[in-house]
Amino acid sequence: MNKQWFKDVVVYQVYPMSFQDSNNDGIGDLNGIKERLPYLQKLGVDVIWLNPIYESPNQDNGYDISNYEKIQPVFGTMDDFNDLLDAIHKHGMKLLMDLVVNHTSDQHRWFKESKKSRHNKYADFYIWRDPVDGHEPNNWGSNFSGSAWTYVPERKQYYLHSFASGQPDLNWDNPEVRKNVYQMMRFWLDKGVDGFRMDVINYISKPKDLSSAPAPNGSKYAPIEPIVTNGPHLNDYIHEMNREVLSKYNVMTVGEMPNTKPEDAVKYANLDGKGLNMIFQFEHVKLSANSNKRLGKWSDKKIRLTELKKALSRWQNGLDGRSWNSLYWNNHDQPRAVSRFATDDPKYRILAAKMLGTTLHMMQGTPYVYEGEELGMTNNHYHDIHQYEDVESINAYHQFSDKEKIVKPNTMLNYLADRSRDNSRTPMQWNNDQNAGFSKVKPWYPVNPNYKYINVDVEKANPYSILHYYQRLIRIRHHLDLIRYGNYEELDPDDDQAFSYKRHYGKQTLLVISNFTDKVIERDYKQDRANELLISNYPDDKGRTIRPYETKVYLFI
The missing domain is CATH 3.20.20.80 (Glycosidases)
Structure with missing residues (x-):
């Protein structure tokens, strides 16, 4: 490697x-x-x-x-x-x-100049298109709801924005x-x-x-x-x-x-x-x-x-x-x-x-x-x-619950509670x-x-x-080339309770077993033959018994 x-x-x-x-x-x-x-x-x-x-x-x-x-x-x-x-x-x-x-902001100097005219230095810094039948150039929808196009009267054209209207896409072909x-x-x-x-x-x-x-x-x-x-x-x-x-x-x-x-x-x-x-x-x-x-x-x-x-x-x-x-x-x-x-x-x-x-x-x-x-x-x-606070979340709520009415407000709020970007902010x-x-x-x-x-x-x-x-975790990773560079081998892909895999590097093998449930399960990957239990989130090791949300990492040399 x-x-x-x-x-x-x-x-x-x-x-x-x-x-x-x-x-x-x-x-x-x-x-x-x-x-x-x-x-x-x-x-x-x-x-x-x-x-x-x-x-x-x-x-x-x-x-x-x-x-x-x-x-x-x-x-x-x-x-x-x-x-x-x-x-x-x-x-x-x-x-x-x-x-x-x-993209940039629509307040960026490049865009402010670009929207003024079709014939200045920055005219082609963004993606502009003429209206089609008096409407948007196509039916592309923004990632933040609504059309991906916004009309600018000065140019009598639409500009493309993959996200919010205040985020015009740059023209990288220029x-x-x-x-x-x-x-x-x-x-x-x-x-x-x-x-x-x-x-x-x-x-x-x-x-x-x-x-x-x-x-x-x-x-x-x-x-x-x-x-x-x-x-x-x-x-x-x-x-x-x-x-x-x-x-x-x-x-x-x-x-x-x-x-x-x-x-x-x-x-x-x-x-x-x-x-x-x-x-x-x-x-x-x-x-x-x-x-x-x-x-x-x-x-x-x-x-x-x-x-x-x-x-x-x-x-x-x-x-x-x-x-x-x-x-x-x-x-x-x-x-x-x-x-x-x-x-x-x-x-x-x-x-x-x-x-x-x-x-x-x-x-x-x-x-x-x-x-x-x-x-x-x-x-x-x-x-x-x-x-x-997140513009994506607010726009989605109003589009799907208020405008299109394809989701009940309470259901949409459940979706936001689970997926909104605000959860991480x-x-x-x-x-x-x-x-x-x-x-x-x-x-x-x-x-x-x-x-x-x-x-x-x-x-x-x-x-x-x-x-x-x-x-x-970070110290162990820094210490072992096996973790950073070893090859990966998935174990039992159809197991719907545990995520288990091995890593191989030279003569060393790492075995990782993680229980993604609140149930006690049994798994046998010959962990009793390991040279060392590197790390685990329980204070002891029950061998083949894997407790709720237990994770164990074994080293074989």
């Missing part, structure tokens, strides 16, 4: 708005992150990924960027950023920035767009940034044919994602980006790529170093999508373990020796892992959170820990639409003081009420906590 530094690290994702408020305005900031670096260092992570901190009108919480080379004022100044970057490096960690270049993006990337890399997480990077190459597409029964719009992902020039643009920028720096890159398969990842993130280092795939987090295709992800359906195993195993086997996996349960766009993939029932939450962490961290790939995951933070389980829970120690004033978004017993201070004080367990 070719050893490269991005394969050896564990990444911690920080959602800046919700991590730590240092100046008591209710919003997390750069200086707050700097204050918490000793915590992250002690956790053992190697890389910090920051969600967007650029200037933005915040229509989509920073993913609508109005100036790529300025810091959003509520987060601090460029001097604050420089100090944070320096402090991260002094603590022996690296920094991954969020690169959002499929060489000047790519030139400007690469220049911006160098601005940050020259500061010493250690790489990029690239937001929906496989959206950047649009199909040549922008005609209408089949829509789900009863729907006015065709979902845009399968239409615009993995376009005809995507690989060309990724390789060009690598040649022009990435190859000139010792950096780590991960591309967010929904609607991709392992064979796609091998093209875009081949181990030859000419593309990206890895991608974020979505197969395992889309398994519980609604059977009604009009509703897409909105559902409260539980994931079947056999399907989860099949999805994760497909990526483990499909990328082995050819590309590299990114390992994650949740992030800023996904609900809390323990609530979704296991249980947040207080009786089992701690065991379940440790089990999930073990199952993921023992696989081949680079693990990503989302802020609070190491505490077993849970979904908030809201019950009123007015409690939501509540403030970090540091202690049981006011606002969980996040801020001394009312936070921009309410703290989960369970912070009184789920917080860093409680976890630190308990040597058997989830936090201490994650520290052990």
